[in-house]
Amino acid sequence: MKNFVYDRTIHFRDTDAAGVVYFANVLAICHEAYEASLVASGIDLKSFFTGNVAVPITSAKTDFFKPMFCGDRIKILLESNLISSNSFEIKYQIFFDGEPQKAIAIAETKHTCIDSVTRKRISLSQQLLQWIEFKQ
Amino acid sequence: MKNFVYDRTIHFRDTDAAGVVYFANVLAICHEAYEASLVASGIDLKSFFTGNVAVPITSAKTDFFKPMFCGDRIKILLESNLISSNSFEIKYQIFFDGEPQKAIAIAETKHTCIDSVTRKRISLSQQLLQWIEFKQ
């Protein structure tokens, strides 16, 4: 998916005792954006995440530039790219709503398609290839 | 707040290895509905949750009638009631989107207003009293 935008409010549960979003939750929020982009391209989440084909995340990284507080409204800009016949990456840029000039965090996840029983690599489905190239 | 409705999609993070929403996350999702209702009545979440006045949850309960899967679209109907000058309760009914006849889960939280430093009970603010009675 190219140029997909996900709107999100920071929930109380996302925060920790330092008063801001707990670092690992930023990746969880990015994963919500990924799920929303799958739905936007017509993919059924329930079968996608529990079928015979799995697309586990093999690596993830994130950089934080500004803290996010409970109630903050953010936008996540998502962009997916093919890496190989069985893998892709997603890049996420997070902005405060109304401040599109300067990302407050960025993240990246890499995903590899496998058979969920044998856990061997298999080619990405036509559905996922379409999702990767889909322009919002 | 009376008759407040919160729309939510079940995220992958909400689920566990049994394939359905992890039980305690149902309460976390209800808390999101509570936060959205506060915003709807004009309350600023950041100061609400980190100010000198705190409104901790003193008890919570929930009953589950049907499992929720990743991607399921749900609606939470929220209703708040005053218990005393310093406490209130919230009742939540959760439905699958488009199936308003039969709740798939219900929940209840009780909240008591305290001074966040001394942790002594204090009266609910005017702002919270208005939120409790606000009809959506």
Add this chain to the structure above:
Amino acid sequence: MKNFVYDRTIHFRDTDAAGVVYFANVLAICHEAYEASLVASGIDLKSFFTGNVAVPITSAKTDFFKPMFCGDRIKILLESNLISSNSFEIKYQIFFDGEPQKAIAIAETKHTCIDSVTRKRISLSQQLLQWIEFKQ
């Protein structure tokens, strides 16, 4: 399991921006105690939670008497009781380590045994019946 004790330190992730443990996480911490009690009676968690027989939680409740902070050392006292041939309940009492006189929180979960495919009620396994009555 009778008189099972689970030791736990409050993690940063358990807390929220109010500086104390997020309410729903208390139930998640109790569930950890439940898992540890299953292991203590010889049950394999992986097959227990993903097999053809499931034991979903049908209701949960919790009361909070004192806040828990990051780094606090707590003890959870767990007690299970049979309700019917296909259901049981667990009662949890949470104490600060070294202060066994006064619970800082209590909780209760009810569990019903079902076939994970048909989701119909089935009798508790011999293994679970033994776990329920096991005296630590």
Add this chain to the structure above:
Amino acid sequence: MKNFVYDRTIHFRDTDAAGVVYFANVLAICHEAYEASLVASGIDLKSFFTGNVAVPITSAKTDFFKPMFCGDRIKILLESNLISSNSFEIKYQIFFDGEPQKAIAIAETKHTCIDSVTRKRISLSQQLLQWIEFKQ
């Protein structure tokens, strides 16, 4: 801290509907190891995470080589290194208990010391400098 080892069992809450640990939770589990290492060097967690000096994570990354299931017993090997007068990094290697030859995941977090009010960079405390170099 050098050569610090943290033992952990994978909890049900750590998993998702794909049956294995949810990717972002691996970072949360690594953060538990970090907290345990702070305690091991005599640091009080409550004041550490809520005081006037904060040490937020500015970047995090993780690579996954094998899935982790509920009940799996893992060991996290933690190693901290000074980056500058106000920042440090932690490297984490995760192993299945009893299989120390081959990491099942690795992770890295970078931390910068700031004044929690002004959010300006300040030098690491003597206490943190000692923790960084402490050999377990």
